[in-house]
Amino acid sequence: MQAELVVDARNATGESPVWRPDEQALYWVDIPARRLHRWHTASGGLSAWATPEMTGCIAPHAQGGWLAAMESGLFHLAPGSAGALAAQPLAVVRHAQPGMRFNDGRCDRQGRFWAGTMLLDMAAGRHAGVLYCYQNNSDLAPRLDGFIVPNGLAFSPDGRTMYLSDSHPSVQKIWAFDYDTASGTPSRRRLFVDMAPLPGRPDGAAVDEDGGYWICGNDAGLVHRFTPAGQLDRSLPVPVKKPAMCAFGGPGLDTLFVTSIRPDGIDLSDQPLAGGVFALHPGVRGLPEPAFAG
Numbered sequence: 001m002q003a004e005l006v007v008d009a010r011n012a013t014g015e016s017p018v019w020r021p022d023e024q025a026l027y028w029v030d031i032p033a034r035r036l037h038r039w040h041t042a043s044g045g046l047s048a049w050a051t052p053e054m055t056g057c058i059a060p061h062a063q064g065g066w067l068a069a070m071e072s073g074l075f076h077l078a079p080g081s082a083g084a085l086a087a088q089p090l091a092v093v094r095h096a097q098p099g100m101r102f103n104d105g106r107c108d109r110q111g112r113f114w115a116g117t118m119l120l121d122m123a124a125g126r127h128a129g130v131l132y133c134y135q136n137n138s139d140l141a142p143r144l145d146g147f148i149v150p151n152g153l154a155f156s157p158d159g160r161t162m163y164l165s166d167s168h169p170s171v172q173k174i175w176a177f178d179y180d181t182a183s184g185t186p187s188r189r190r191l192f193v194d195m196a197p198l199p200g201r202p203d204g205a206a207v208d209e210d211g212g213y214w215i216c217g218n219d220a221g222l223v224h225r226f227t228p229a230g231q232l233d234r235s236l237p238v239p240v241k242k243p244a245m246c247a248f249g250g251p252g253l254d255t256l257f258v259t260s261i262r263p264d265g266i267d268l269s270d271q272p273l274a275g276g277v278f279a280l281h282p283g284v285r286g287l288p289e290p291a292f293a294g
């Protein structure tokens with residue numbers, strides 16, 4: 001299967017792709033560049049907005065616009081025309097240590113927002129990362145801790161299994177949890193996949209309608225699909241070494257969009273498209289991305 005380059009975005013760290021069916025457009029962020037991006041598939045039109053801080057992830061907001069997890073906390077973003085962006089603070093995070101920011105996250109199927117934090121200095125390898133849940137427009141609460149680079153957050157189609165990974169080279173694990181959809185409580189944490197023996201570190205993820213868990217194999221140029229039982233089903237190549245996160249989109253939700261990383265200061269002659277956004281057609285459909293309910 002050939003991955004098609006859809007946007008030669010040259011993102012430093014392209015993350016959090018989210019498909020908006022109402023706009024037939026893909027949004028994503030470039031974390032260090034402090035940018036929110038939009039690509040309208042039919043017209044090919046590209047838009048970008050400067051965000052006040054680095055944004056680790058975004059989720060659609062039920063009232064329109066986006067819930068964005070940044071450095072100091074959560075914001076509501078309302079992108080306008082000509083690059084205008086209204087950013088309203090919603091919740092301030094009390095980080096476990098100085099020098100942290102939000103990273104990967106999304107909403108559960110009931111519309112609660114979950115996102116993890118990490119140290120900007122990833123190389124330090126400290127287990128300072130915390131997983132937070134935000135709900136009722138007011139309550140940003142730490143729920144799990146001990147992570148270095150929390151990533152790969154996703155929910156099964158019935159919402160009753162939560163997935164979470166840690167990308168750091170010293171961890172490279174994906175865990176599954178039972179998830180109580182009524183209370184929003186994860187429990188019975190267990191190892192879903194140990195990715196250390198497999199090519200690529202676990203990065204961002206998406207779940208398909210059959211419950212397959214798709215995760216970017218960062219540093220290996222692969223996107224892996226695991227069955228709900230944790231068996232490797234297939235691995236699809238992308239023409240860059242560092243795919244970062246994937247999301248289903250397109251009119252039939254059957255395109256898997258993949259964002260990527262363009263590392264600074266290294267020879268990119270073997271991956272000139274690094275930092276691009278790619279499209280794969282894996283033969284399965286995704287599910288609509290749940291919005292933050294408030």
Ligand SMILES: O=C1O[C@H](CS(=O)(=O)O)[C@@H](O)[C@H](O)[C@H]1O
Pocket residue numbers: 013015031056103104122149151167202203204218242261
């Ligand atoms: O900043 C980030 O970087 C890592 C990828 S990498 O180690 O730089 O290759 C990624 O896992 C993480 O999600 C992202 O926020």
